[in-house]
Each structure stands twice: as C-alpha cells, then as structure tokens.
Amino acid sequence: MPMYSKKVMEHFTHPRNMGKPKEYDAVGKVGNPVCGDVMYIYIKVKENRIVDIGFETMGCAAAIATSSMVTELAKGKTLEEAMKITRDDVAESLEGLPPIKMHCSNLAADGLRAAIMNYKKKREKEQDKTT
C-alpha cells in the first residue's frame, strides 16, 4: 500500500466539487473500469470561462484526490488556461503522488482536457447550425 501525502488524504477524505453539477455544458470521460480508475469531469462554461465544475470518480484514494484537485485548479480559469493544466501540476499541488500512482490514477488532467475539447466541438457544431 503506497503512502500518501497529507494533501492527498485531505482531498480524498474531503473531495471538492464532488458530483455532477446541476447544469453543465460538457463532460470528459477517461480511464477504464478494468484498471479500476474511471473519471468523469463535468464543466459549465460562461464567456470562455469555467464557472462550475464537478467530478464523478470510481477509483483509489489517488484517483479521487487528483479529480478533486483538478477541479479546484480549473475552477474560474479560461479554457485556454485550463487546457494548460498538466498531470504534473495536479501531482505537485497534491504534494506528490507515490510513483506507482503517477501513471494509472493521475488521469484527472486528461479528463479536464477531454471535457474542454468536447465543449469546443459542441460549440463548433452549434455555430455550424446557426450560420
């Protein structure tokens, strides 16, 4: 069993922005149930800014803590700023992750990026329709 930092345990026991928001514009789904970690990151966007964010995660303490942390890092950011959040940023903000968890459980940044991409695709389609 890996040893977790205090910050990981704090986010694991008290996750921020937990659950699916009442209203959201896009969702990013990453992970694989066979590996044990799956994350859904939901975003609500207003004037190019993430105004609300939430997550649903099945997984270990690292998976839950990284999901929680990425929502905290992304909230209030513009889409461009949020796109720049990396796995390493998430791990660093959590005061590090056990090496074995860096690969499989640190998917939250990917989930956020997937949500933003899905949002942009959706917007493009909507614009195609209106023009």
Added chain:
Amino acid sequence: MRVYLDNGATTKTDPRVVQEMMPYFTEMYGNTASLHSFGQEAKEAVEKARGFIASFINAQPDEIVFTSGGTESDNIAIQGVARALSTKGKHIITSKIEHPAVLEVCKHLEKEGYEVTYLNVDKHGLVNLEQLEKSIRKDTILVSIMFANNEIGTIQPIKDIGEICRKHGVYFHTDAVQALGKVPVDVKEMKIDLLSGSAHKIHGPKGVGLLYVRKGVKLAPIILGGGHEQGLRSGTTNTPGIVGFAKALELSKEPNNMLELRDRIINELLKIPETILNGHPTQRLPNNVNVCFKYIEGEAILLHLDQAGIAVSTGSACSSLKLQPSHVLTAIGLPPEIAHGSIRITLSKFTTEQEVDYFINNIKRIVHNLRELSPFWKNR
C-alpha cells in the same frame, strides 16, 4: 475507537502467550544444543512444546520440525521433496489460489526443469477432486493444496485429497497456516504427509512456524548448518517462540464467538445492494469474510475505514505493487472491475460485538458515500 479486523494478516499476541515466553528470554536463555543445565532446561521446554503440538494435530513429536514461519515451512516442504525425489519424477500439482510462499516456489522450480500443474478452482474456491486425480502422473512427486485460503477463507476437502494422494503413492503437502488452531486438523485421519503452520496467525509470536513431516517422508534439507531439527532446519532453536506457539495452540481451544460474529457481518453486508460474498458460503474459515462492493474500489474503502480506526485488507489491484487484482479473486472468476471492490474482514477471538457493530455502521456509510461519487452507481 480502534478496531483490528485484519487477523488474516497477523494477530495480537495473547498476553498469556507473552507471559509464558518471558522466562525463556531472560532466565532460561540457553542454547538447546548445549549440554549444560542452561541448555538442557531450554531443550526440555522445547520438547514439551513439541509433544503438545504433535498431539494437537495427532502426530508424533519427532514428526514436528520447528521453522521460522509458514513461508519457510512451505519452502522446506516443496523444495525438500523436489530435491529428494527428482530422480523419481519432476511433476508437482498445486492450485491457482495458493499463497505466494507456495506459488513462487513452484514457479522457481519450473525454471529448474520441474513441471507444475496449477489446478483451477470453482467459483467458491474449491479444487475439483476428479481433476486432481486425473492430473496425477507416473512422475508426480508432490501434491500441495492449501487447507484454507487466506483471502477468501475457503476450506478444501483435505481428507478426500489426502486419500487420493495416498492411493496413488504421491506425497501430500498442505499449507495449513490459516487453518491450524481454527478448524480441526488431524494429520493421520486426513492422510497428510507434510503440513505447514505458523504461530502469528493464532495469537502466537511472529517468526515461528512448524512443518509436520510424516515419518518416512523423504526431504532434502535446503537450509544447511548445525543440523538442528533432524537436519531439516539448521539454526539455533527459537525457544521462547516455540514455547509461545504451543501456548497459543493450547489457548485456541478456548470457546469463542467468531462464527456468530462472522455470520452477523456476512448477513449485514449482504443487505447492502450489489454486494457479493466471495468464497464458500459454509465451507469457510470461522473468522473470514470477503466481499466485493460493485462500482467502487477497495483501497478507497480501506483508507476510509482506517480513518475511522478500522483495519481490514483488500484484493484490489490499486493496493498491490503489481497493479493486478488478487490472483485468488481472478481464479474464482471475478472480472477485474469487480475484484477491485473487494474487502477482507478477518476476526479473532478478541473481536467483540461492539467492534462488529462499529464496523458495520462505518462500512455502510463509506460504501454509500463512495458510490455517490462513482460514475457507475447512478447509471447502473
């Protein structure tokens, strides 16, 4: 409140066991191989313990070899038979759900040219006796099947296995580390040739084990040195440990309510929706509960329980260094996404009703909260 429900990993040493051991650290500390009175009083204590332990499993005193634990006993038995009988044959039969102390030895022997058959188990974790008998060949030298499984608690039909092996003239070794002191063990009636046991699983000290070797069974020693324990396990005798082991076995006969508490936990956990009991419904260790909660992950459950002061274990991949779900849960046919949500609860004679209630209340809360967070729970 701190509640220890991981007695399959190790147990609290019974204070009465510690008390029994104490004089052999500070007063009767002689080497059992020494001829002076210091040595002889230690030897006397060891032989008394040996006699008691032998009769506990219906063996003769000179059929008991003391070791440093279950792992060493398994190694001496399997490697010992393999080396002693290599001219007769190089085929070994075991099961897919053995402890690593057996599996890794078998894998190692495979690299040296031995052939190993790993028997499948059914969904309850039982080996198939017909399949076992069909697997025995002319060159089979050993069958090693565990008495009771450490993860799911399933107890094998040991007597039937013993009879099959005896009929075909093949040695039968059983890893009884989890069974000894919890369920009746009779090496004669069960036709066991070699049996591994360990003290720390039954409120004895860590670092002491035994290997029963039926008279006439050929073993080549793998630990060489001063020739202790009939040459099978050289090394200065662990007098306090052995004395403690005997005391622990003696105390294991005291009445306890593990079975009742185990069934209470099983009944309560199965009230939680989408929960699976792993292992055999009745043929299982009196102290073992193993369940899978679907849609959530075991390490997260374990750590939340730990926050509440409760210790359990999990077969989830996320808690293993290999990042693979437990080989036992895989062998009983659980898909990885379900095996991830496994929790093992193992009781002891010290477990109380209040502790069980505290655990049940907490696990219900934790499973509910983690499922609220899981993307699969609401969309199932």
